[in-house]
Amino acid sequence: MSEKLTALVMGGCLVRRPLRSVPNLQSRLVVDRYGIIKVVHSMAEMIQAVEFLKGRREIPPEIRFLTSVSPFLKPLPEGDDFRDLDLVLAEPGSPVDITFRGFATNRGRISDLVLKPIEDTVPEARKLTLKWVRLGLMEMNEEARQETSAKLLELVPDDGQAEFRRAVIAETRAAPSDVVQGLKKLQELTNRPIGVVVFVFRYMPDGRPVSWPAGSREGAIAAAKALDLPYFEPTALVQQHGVQNALEKDQRHYTENFLPVIGEAIVEFAQQVHARAKDAHGGFAGTQSSPE
Amino acid sequence: MGRLCYEIRTMTREDIFQKLTVLMRTTFDDAALAPTMRTTSDDVAEWDSANHVLLMVAVEAEFGVRFEPEEITAPQDVGELVDLIAGKLG
Numbered sequence: 001m002s003e004k005l006t007a008l009v010m011g012g013c014l015v016r017r018p019l020r021s022v023p024n025l026q027s028r029l030v031v032d033r034y035g036i037i038k039v040v041h042s043m044a045e046m047i048q049a050v051e052f053l054k055g056r057r058e059i060p061p062e063i064r065f066l067t068s069v070s071p072f073l074k075p076l077p078e079g080d081d082f083r084d085l086d087l088v089l090a091e092p093g094s095p096v097d098i099t100f101r102g103f104a105t106n107r108g109r110i111s112d113l114v115l116k117p118i119e120d121t122v123p124e125a126r127k128l129t130l131k132w133v134r135l136g137l138m139e140m141n142e143e144a145r146q147e148t149s150a151k152l153l154e155l156v157p158d159d160g161q162a163e164f165r166r167a168v169i170a171e172t173r174a175a176p177s178d179v180v181q182g183l184k185k186l187q188e189l190t191n192r193p194i195g196v197v198v199f200v201f202r203y204m205p206d207g208r209p210v211s212w213p214a215g216s217r218e219g220a221i222a223a224a225k226a227l228d229l230p231y232f233e234p235t236a237l238v239q240q241h242g243v244q245n246a247l248e249k250d251q252r253h254y255t256e257n258f259l260p261v262i263g264e265a266i267v268e269f270a271q272q273v274h275a276r277a278k279d280a281h282g283g284f285a286g287t288q289s290s291p292e
Numbered sequence: 293m294g295r296l297c298y299e300i301r302t303m304t305r306e307d308i309f310q311k312l313t314v315l316m317r318t319t320f321d322d323a324a325l326a327p328t329m330r331t332t333s334d335d336v337a338e339w340d341s342a343n344h345v346l347l348m349v350a351v352e353a354e355f356g357v358r359f360e361p362e363e364i365t366a367p368q369d370v371g372e373l374v375d376l377i378a379g380k381l382g
Contacts, residue, residue: 131334144334202345204364212341214365250342 006030006084007270008190010040010049010068011091013253014234015197018263025260029267033084034076040068043182044097044104046090049073050189054081059103062164065113066105085192087274089266090183092223093199095216096174098137105172107133114165121157128152137174138213179223187227193277195269196224196231200238202252207239230276232269234262303381308355308374315354316370319347329371341365351377 009019009031016039019031037049045068051057055075064071076082098105115129128148136145149169156165187194198220201212211217224231238246238258246258254262303311309329317325320338333339339347348364351357351373357380367373 127334127337130340135334201365202341204345205349208359208364209361210341210345210364211362212365215362218362251345252342 002028002271004028004030005086005270005274006033008034008037008050008082008085008088008192010037010046011089011197012039012041012093012199014199014262015089015091015266018254018259018266022260022263025263025267029270034082035073036070037073038068038070039106039108040091041094041106041108042097042104043092043094043177043179043186044099045106046092047182047185047189048104050186054189063101063103063105066100066109066168067103068106082190082192085190087270087277088186088190088192088194089197089270089273090186090194091197091199092177092179092182092220093216094138095177095213095219096138096140097177098172098174100168100172105168107137110168110172114168115152117157117159117161117165118152118155122155125152125155128155132169137172140174140176179219180226183223183227183229193273194229195273196220196229197266197269198224198231198233198235200235202250203235203238203243203247205243205251207235207243209235230269230273232266234265237262237265303378305374305378308377308381309370311354312351312370312374312377315347315350319343319350327370329369329374331370332368355381357381 004027007029009015016031019025019029034053040046040049048057048059049068052059052069052073053076055078059067059069061071094107098107098110111129111133115133118125119129128151131144132148132152135141136148152169153166156162156169183194183196198217200209200217202210204210209217221231221233241258241261243251246254246261248255313325313327316327316336317323320336320343322336322338325336327336333344344365348359352359355377357377359376359380363376367376
């Protein structure tokens with residue numbers, strides 16, 4: 001019987017869902033010990049969430065809705081400093097850090113709260129919102145961001161949230177995410193071993209992983225290697241079980257049947273991350289990777 | 293089969309573009325789609341990440357090529373995709 005571990009899990013649905021929805025896994029890996037951190041894509045979001053939990057950073061309530069720090073999350077009691085935490089699982093899923101008024105925001109939440117209401121009112125705006133996110137933010141094309149922002153500002157529906165939505169469209173910016181520096185900072189802040197879970201955007205029908213934007217998956221692996229951090233790459237497991245069995249029709253999200261398989265593998269990875277750190281007498285884990 | 297392979301291998305950039313246009317029209321369900329070499333996914337409403345994967349699968353089947361994982365999302369526009377295919381055929 002292996003020891004029950006506590007992990008701070010920061011990433012998207014490919015790491016959160018298996019660990020939180022498969023029964024029995026929580027008896028070996030506690031993932032919500034500090035409250036529920038919402039979906040996280042960028043390194044800046046991860047660092048912001050940890051700084052918030054440590055009480056080093058305040059986030060105004062109206063901005064929290066755009067971040068991974070929900071209005072219900074509370075800082076740790078003073079002096080706690082992640083006392084019960086065994087490890088961190090980080091899934092870097094964005095090549096850019098997106099910020100609004102200095103706070104790391106989540107592109108999914110911006111889409112839901114700011115862009116979707118525009119699309120609901122003006123369906124033709126979909127092309128503009130896609131361009132603003134894809135080109136203006138994710139690819140940091142400043143010309144496209146300015147052009148689409150100007151047009152979107154005129155389409156914001158006049159309701160109680162209009163002023164806030166206009167501010168988000170006008171003031172949100174993106175900058176390159178430095179995954180190596182981000183992981184280092186995460187180590188410093190938590191003082192715990194970190195395991196990197198590699199984010200795979202989609203798969204080809206034969207199981208080849210697809211990065212988006214190009215190189216982001218490879219960048220995460222390179223960052224883990226550069227810092228000698230263990231990483232978990234799900235591709236081999238997906239290929240072994242077949243894309244049709246492992247993934248939904250979108251070739252992106254895991255099927256209900258595959259969740260226990262991938263969940264078990266992530267828990268085992270977490271145990272390895274922790275064991276290696278222990279073996280290193282309190283240092284951080286050595287290199288360990290899944291076969292590609 | 294040998295002749296088909298020869299024809300594919302001797303395709304010009306323009307030939308590839310013409311075939312690619314047909315594949316894009318089918319994949320994006322838009323018979324009127326008239327891409328240029330500079331067309332990007334942002335210019336085509338249906339060219340999202342899911343349809344991009346379908347397009348690449350269709351390209352592999354049509355041209356008999358295979359992309360490395362890092363090549364699948366690398367092309368920034370139609371011209372770069374044509375170049376990628378031409379590089380594989382060459």
